[in-house]
Amino acid sequence: MLEISQRGQAMPVSPFRKLAPYAEAAKAQGKTVYHLNIGQPDIQTPPQLLEAVQRAHIGVLGYSHGAGTESYRRKLAAYYQRTGIPAQFEDVMVTTAGSEAILFAFLTCLNPGDELIVAEPFYGTYTAFAIAAGVKIVTVTAHIEDGFALPPLADFEAVISPRTKAILLCSPSNPTGYVYRRDELEALLGLCQKHDLYLLSDEAYREYCYDGATATSALSLPGSEQHVVVMDTISKRYSACGARIGALVTRNQQVWTAAFRFAQMRISPPGLGMLLGEAAAELPPSYFDETRAEYQARRDLTVRHLRAMPGVSCPVPGGAFYVIARLPVDDAQLFGQWLLEEFSHENQTLMLSPANGFYQTPGLGQQEVRLAYVLNQRDLEAAMVCLAEALKVYPGRVELAEVQLSEAHAS
Amino acid sequence: MLEISQRGQAMPVSPFRKLAPYAEAAKAQGKTVYHLNIGQPDIQTPPQLLEAVQRAHIGVLGYSHGAGTESYRRKLAAYYQRTGIPAQFEDVMVTTAGSEAILFAFLTCLNPGDELIVAEPFYGTYTAFAIAAGVKIVTVTAHIEDGFALPPLADFEAVISPRTKAILLCSPSNPTGYVYRRDELEALLGLCQKHDLYLLSDEAYREYCYDGATATSALSLPGSEQHVVVMDTISKRYSACGARIGALVTRNQQVWTAAFRFAQMRISPPGLGMLLGEAAAELPPSYFDETRAEYQARRDLTVRHLRAMPGVSCPVPGGAFYVIARLPVDDAQLFGQWLLEEFSHENQTLMLSPANGFYQTPGLGQQEVRLAYVLNQRDLEAAMVCLAEALKVYPGRVELAEVQLSEAHAS
The missing domain is CATH 3.40.640.10 (Type I PLP-dependent aspartate aminotransferase-like (Major domain))
Structure with a gap:
């Protein structure tokens, strides 16, 4: 019997790609899917x-x-x-x-x-x-x-x-x-x-x-x-x-x-x-100023929206273009799948990365998601509205003990 | 003690790069070095x-x-x-x-x-x-x-x-x-x-x-x-x-x-x-005709020259752009080094790949070299003249039993 190597069998599917088939199905249904799952910047490559x-x-x-x-x-x-x-x-x-x-x-x-x-x-x-x-x-x-x-x-x-x-x-x-x-x-x-x-x-x-x-x-x-x-x-x-x-x-x-x-x-x-x-x-350091300002504005928008959603908590990330949020859901992966399969708001939904894929210890991150803010602010805003609406109606919603963020560390 | 991994230590130096420091030294002395050591085609990338x-x-x-x-x-x-x-x-x-x-x-x-x-x-x-x-x-x-x-x-x-x-x-x-x-x-x-x-x-x-x-x-x-x-x-x-x-x-x-x-x-x-x-x-199959004809002409030139050198034998390669030749030398690696360090003919010499680097069994290929014919025909001709002249004067020249090539397999 020809067999695949053990390492070939052990290779994981990327956490930000696990929900990809559901996203494709959602698009096939005509839904707009906001991709907050992958860190692919939308900002133009400098010409x-x-x-x-x-x-x-x-x-x-x-x-x-x-x-x-x-x-x-x-x-x-x-x-x-x-x-x-x-x-x-x-x-x-x-x-x-x-x-x-x-x-x-x-x-x-x-x-x-x-x-x-x-x-x-x-x-x-x-x-x-x-x-x-x-x-x-x-x-x-x-x-x-x-x-x-x-x-x-x-x-x-x-x-x-x-x-x-x-x-x-x-x-x-x-x-x-x-x-x-x-x-x-x-x-x-x-x-x-x-x-x-x-x-x-x-x-x-x-x-x-x-x-x-x-x-x-x-x-x-x-x-x-x-x-x-x-x-x-x-x-x-x-x-x-x-x-x-x-x-x-x-x-x-x-x-x-x-x-x-x-x-x-x-x-x-x-x-x-x-x-x-x-x-x-050879780009001058000033190149980063504009891009950084844009990402910071998006981070602020994302965090502001997330923190306004009942039961949602997230730290203020100090860099990169990701935020991990804890959601009041039974299981972030099921929620992510439900967002694509069952939910839409004005025919729009979003794709996010369940955070359990970023933890190695089993059971951690079950209520957490990673959001990449690599959309323009209008789309990001729309995606946040979708998320807020979704959390209102998600059947697997649970009440979580509120996260006490230590602000000394949080930003 | 910080240590390099065993595999990092075991990684070999590429056989076609072993002589690189000697080639650099030869060029620093003002010699022209014909590179027959690496399969980097000289033919233009199709525009x-x-x-x-x-x-x-x-x-x-x-x-x-x-x-x-x-x-x-x-x-x-x-x-x-x-x-x-x-x-x-x-x-x-x-x-x-x-x-x-x-x-x-x-x-x-x-x-x-x-x-x-x-x-x-x-x-x-x-x-x-x-x-x-x-x-x-x-x-x-x-x-x-x-x-x-x-x-x-x-x-x-x-x-x-x-x-x-x-x-x-x-x-x-x-x-x-x-x-x-x-x-x-x-x-x-x-x-x-x-x-x-x-x-x-x-x-x-x-x-x-x-x-x-x-x-x-x-x-x-x-x-x-x-x-x-x-x-x-x-x-x-x-x-x-x-x-x-x-x-x-x-x-x-x-x-x-x-x-x-x-x-x-x-x-x-x-x-x-x-x-x-x-x-x-999308290039048409005809693209290969011209390039193939050029490589074939170079192969013919290379083999003709090699076979005209006393004591040298080589098969006629049927494809790619390499030929392995057995030279009447004590050790092809020492010969390759000598070509760069000691030899020149009209201020020119050549770099070749000692073939022992292509064998895993110790001791094999000691008299063999790999030549890549990725030079234009004029330079290739000049390189072959250098090789012929070098073999005449190499102090480590030995007499080898003649290789009986089975022509049924050789082309």
Whole structure:
């Protein structure tokens, strides 16, 4: 009997795609479906990025260096330095999107069977990469009551084992929007120093912090040189998800060299995407001001609506473009399915991501959903009205004890 | 102590890159170095492919479907059908170059510790993917005397174990240029049927067969449906290595579905490259005639020169753009290094790939090199003159028993 590998069987379906068949059916019925389920920015890719590709004179579209073209790596290093991240040209490896940076980091830093600690809820796709790399994810739990702040260090220490090789963080966080404070990052780095662990830092949403805050890069911390591997991408930063351009950045030369062997395995990153990335790296910092203001307005709109819905609670996310909300429903996944199958308001409904897919511990997040505010404000408003109407009539509505948000942590 | 993973330490340096530092040093000395070491076509990327990207109106460069855009998948399926490969739209998954198709095939079809049989010499990068996926490559040996034809089936049967899950073939072959005959493919498929094995078929060089021959796709064989996974790429076919666009094609729906979960892990393939690939899939079959004729002329030139050098023997490769030659030298790697460090002829020299990197069995291929004929004919001629001159004066020259080429197999 021909069989699929165990890892092939174990690979999960993306949490933001579980409800996709129901969304397709709803659209087939003629309903408008607002997609709050996936972090695909709707904001236009800056035209000068595409123009850079379109202007290029290419005779032979050949392989590049395995770490990317020198010109792009130099411009990316300059961007990092402008952003306060002390990365040199030699520290930068261009990858096929952030995805490949995650894969290379896992393959390079962990053996099969080794353990990686992640605070849940976390980006569900880490689980898929962990399965592909044979790595075991061990979780500590962040709580909505704390705005998903860093769990106590004692929780991390409690799960460190001889197989633990790394801690992974994502800040600003997908899916919570929480932005780790500098002292939280220092505490995590201290833990990594104490226990000889790598600190894998997913900084995809670096530029999107609100209320005047900025994200601290783990790589900018003193003493981070040997420990930190940054996994980066231009996807969210410049609304360029389809370019598939990311980067692995580390000052640990051993890690860089080993990761580079994995990079050589696939020869080179996408060439046309690198042309686009190069133009992106040259955008002035002011580019982010407008986009950030738009996302902040959407976040405010989303949170205002959510908090006005009886029984709904959510922290104010400090960054990224997600919010996790707890809803007064029996089961967020059933509710999400019901929204698409049974509900409509003025022939409109919405698709959201049930948050249980972002937790590893069974049973957590049953009443929580992740909403991505990647719609223009009019559509976002309409989606929020739908959600409010839906909660009024959902047959599985339950009364929840009110969440006491600790505002010290919540924004 | 922070340590690199075992697989990170085990990752090999690409055989065609081992001599790279010596080539850089030679160029720094002002020597012209002819690169016969890497299969990077010099032939221009068809301009209409780049124009398709440059003409596209893109507002948001977003994620595509995990298996690629529907329009590209449909055009690719049409190309396969024109080529005699019975692949439907549903069987096609767009990947980030052939590399990713190899990775997904390994991850999907084999468990860590499972065995994959490959005839050596083989594309060295398979080793890297096998290490990344925790798969063990077991070899049977093809011989230069037979023109690198399929080794006897008994050799395969002798190495099949309970852990064997798949046989991998590459036809037309990198690095040998050998094109498997239909009866050889049928024999391999029969073996896979008998032992419940997958047949992983790397068909990157499909369009480049010479002397009027055509390559048979493993997927076109009756009874191949459940067994065959084709790993494909547009890199060599259209001189578009930098686009990083490939495909995994299988009619086994279980395999497709499991591989698709790995595809969803990295969300989508490169968007700009898919626009280029779409235009490529629409090129008329006549596009290949001119390119094929050019490669055939180069092959003839290369083989003619090699065979005129005393003590050198090589089969006539039937496809791809490589030839493996046995040289009268003590050690091809030392010779390759000497060519770059010590030798020049009219201030020119050449870089080649020592073939030991394409064998897994220690000691094999010590006198063999792989030459990629991806230079224009004038440069190729100059490189061949350099090689002939070098062999006259190389201090490590040895006399080899003459290779008796079995011409029945050699072309």
